[in-house]
Amino acid sequence: MxxxxxxxxxxxxxxxxxxxxxxxxxxxxxxxxxxxxxxxxxxxxxxxxxxxxxxxxxxxxxxxxxxxxxxxxxxxxxKALGATYAIARILCEKLSVNIEDVDFKFFRSDEVRDKIKDMVFVTATDGNHGRAVAWAANTLGCKSIVYMPKGSSITRLENIRKEGAEAEITDVNYDGAVRIAKKKADEIDGVFVQDTALPGYEKIxxxxxxxxxxxxxxxxxxxxxxxxxxxxxxxxxxxxxxxxxxxxxxxxxxxxxxxxxxxxxxxxxxxxxxxxxxxxxxxxxxxxxxxxxxxxxxxxxxxxxxxxxxxxxxxxxxxxxxxxxxxxxxxxxxxxxxxxxxxxxxxxxxxxxxxxxxxxxxxxxxxxxxxxxxxxxxxxxxxxxxxxxxxxxxxxxxxxxxxxxxx
Ligand SMILES: Cc1ncc(COP(=O)(O)O)c(C=O)c1O
Missing domain, CATH: 3.40.50.1100 (Rossmann fold)
Known part of the structure; x- marks a missing residue:
């Protein structure tokens, strides 16, 4: 270098x-x-x-x-490019189907919506990724919980809430918010959908x-x-x-x-x-x-x-x-x-x-x-x-x- x-x-x-x-x-x-x-x-x-x-x-x-x-x-x-594809793959695993065989319409069918309606996606974000996760969850009839770092913009928070997410600004930085989200997902048996890997957390x-x-x-x-x-x-x-x-x-x-x-x-x-x-x-x-x-x-x-x-x-x-x-x-x-x-x-x-x-x-x-x-x-x-x-x-x-x- x-x-x-x-x-x-x-x-x-x-x-x-x-x-x-x-x-x-x-x-x-x-x-x-x-x-x-x-x-x-x-x-x-x-x-x-x-x-x-x-x-x-x-x-x-x-x-x-x-x-x-x-x-x-x-x-x-x-950011929705990442969140939608990851959530699609998570749902494929839950429903035991292959991504090759499905499209977005499949996940929105009444039969599938009924099977996934209690799923909760949890994430940390400085705005865009969280809004994308909330939007994808909302569109598919699922729930989402989103944590933001301290100092985050109120407009960005409100845009996430508009997608039906439970969202809050924490008093820690981005990397701290990631840890809070992971802990929450573990506690409630939710799915942690983060755009960075942690030890043992790579697939998503x-x-x-x-x-x-x-x-x-x-x-x-x-x-x-x-x-x-x-x-x-x-x-x-x-x-x-x-x-x-x-x-x-x-x-x-x-x-x-x-x-x-x-x-x-x-x-x-x-x-x-x-x-x-x-x-x-x-x-x-x-x-x-x-x-x-x-x-x-x-x-x-x-x-x-x-x-x-x-x-x-x-x-x-x-x-x-x-x-x-x-x-x-x-x-x-x-x-x-x-x-x-x-x-x-x-x-x-x-x-x-x-x-x-x-x-x-x-x-x-x-x-x-x-x-x-x-x-x-x-x-x-x-x-x-x-x-x-x-x-x-x-x-x-x-x-x-x-x-x-x-x-
Ligand atoms: C607008 C925008 N550009 C770029 C990035 C960077 O993406 P990454 O965190 O994957 O490096 C982000 C991440 O949130 C973003 O919101």
Whole structure:
């Protein structure tokens, strides 16, 4: 790993040697049923893949694509891809059926609803995953209980309650909320549906990571339809890394000898993947404390132990970003220049575009840009993983007001 000099608060490490073994569960043939199942969910549509031509010209690259996940199932974030697939697999086990043989309609039939109506799904979330679990449970006539870390947004809490969940904000951080949820699930004989693995708890997080790959699969076929050969760079933001690791593993298997450069972005206050990458150990390193960042969806201190090895072995770079990077991205996407389409992108969704703007526009980053392999031929794919999931904070940021100024 090469650590580049810190510039404007950004810390970047380049992974010189990308090699390793991708878990079998991220092989394309293993993932066939994931997308097929998603396509059977009522209201499923591919989310838009938006080409920002004017921004690409301004920043000196060939193309910047943004996949807008604010349109996913009307939930304003991508997380339902993981939650729905995991819950489907849990129900398959309960009903002794194979995922190959069923679709979403099957789970909504009167006969099945009667068999699953007393099931309770329990989870911890900073907002999006919990809303997705609550939505899936509610849609299938089951119950859900959701725990949030201290300082969570009230709007995000209310959106989870609107899906019929019993939800509360705890006085611990994200990783503490995960432990509370696990304990509760054990006590009430509920099903713990978490997007990170714990010792002896791996099956469900694997299904969740598999679920996220639909987003990448859609993006690659949309690019193909536009006549664009695969991306040269993919920017993935990470909390525990279940989504980034799932997508990266899928990408490595799919592109084989021509794997795009994948860059992992985290908030500096919760950069557990970055810290793990820079440490000499092969094992993940934890970040503790409040992890005070506007990127609430990424405020996780303990990497998912299942996807961490994929991130460690195959990411091209790891970046620890101050909050201003995400704010920059939110504003660019909210009021794009020229003919580019507006994208409503929340704090955890916009960090990729913000990073591009900071790195590619600023002469102080010439060396970093070279090390990251960006040039006029680069085709960059970013995922805006959420819309304005905290609308007050979103408005404050795009209007450039800080909380102090507002008073
Ligand atoms: C909007 C958003 N983007 C990205 C992530 C990161 O996903 P993961 O925790 O799997 O790294 C999250 C997680 O909650 C999220 O809500």
């Amino acid at each position: 090469i650590k580049l000099a810190e510039t404007k608060g950004l810390n970047i490490i380049i992974n010189e040697k990308t090699e390793g073994v991708v878990p079998d569960y991220l092989r394309e043939d293993e993932l066939f049923n994931v997308t097929r199942f998603h396509e059977s969910i009522d209201g499923y549509e591919r989310t838009p893949l938006i080409l920002l031509s004017d921004l690409s010209k301004e920043l000196g690259v060939s193309k910047i694509f943004v996949k807008d996940e604010s349109f996913r199932f009307g939930l304003n974030a991508f 997080p694997v299904w969740i990571s598999q679920g996220y790959t639909t987003m990448a699969k859609e993006a690659f076929s949309q690019m193909k339809e536009e006549g664009v050969k695969g991306p040269t760079h993919i920017l993935l933001q990470a909390g525990v890394g279940a989504y980034a690791g799932g997508v990266l593993g899928y990408v490595v298997n799919l592109f084989k000898d021509e794997v795009p450069k994948v860059i992992i972005l985290e908030p500096e206050k919760a950069d557990c993947i970055f810290k793990s990458a820079i440490s000499d150990k092969k094992e993940p390193v934890f970040v503790t404390g409040d992890m005070d960042t506007i990127m609430a969806g990424l405020a996780c201190g303990e990497p998912n132990p299942l996807t961490w090895p994929v991130l460690r072995d195959f990411s091209h770079a790891f970046v620890s970003c101050p909050d201003y990077v995400a704010e920059e991205g939110m504003r660019i996407l909210a009021s794009p220049k020229g003919d580019d389409r507006k994208i409503v992108s929340g704090e955890s969704g916009a960090v990729g575009v913000g990073f591009l703007k900071v790195i590619l526009e600023n002469r102080d980053f010439c060396y970093d840009k070279k090390m990251l392999g960006f040039d006029e031929n680069s085709v960059v794919l970013c995922f805006s993983t959420e819309g304005d999931t905290d609308p007050d904070s979103y408005k404050r940021i795009i209007n450039k007001l800080t909380i102090k100024e507002e008073k």
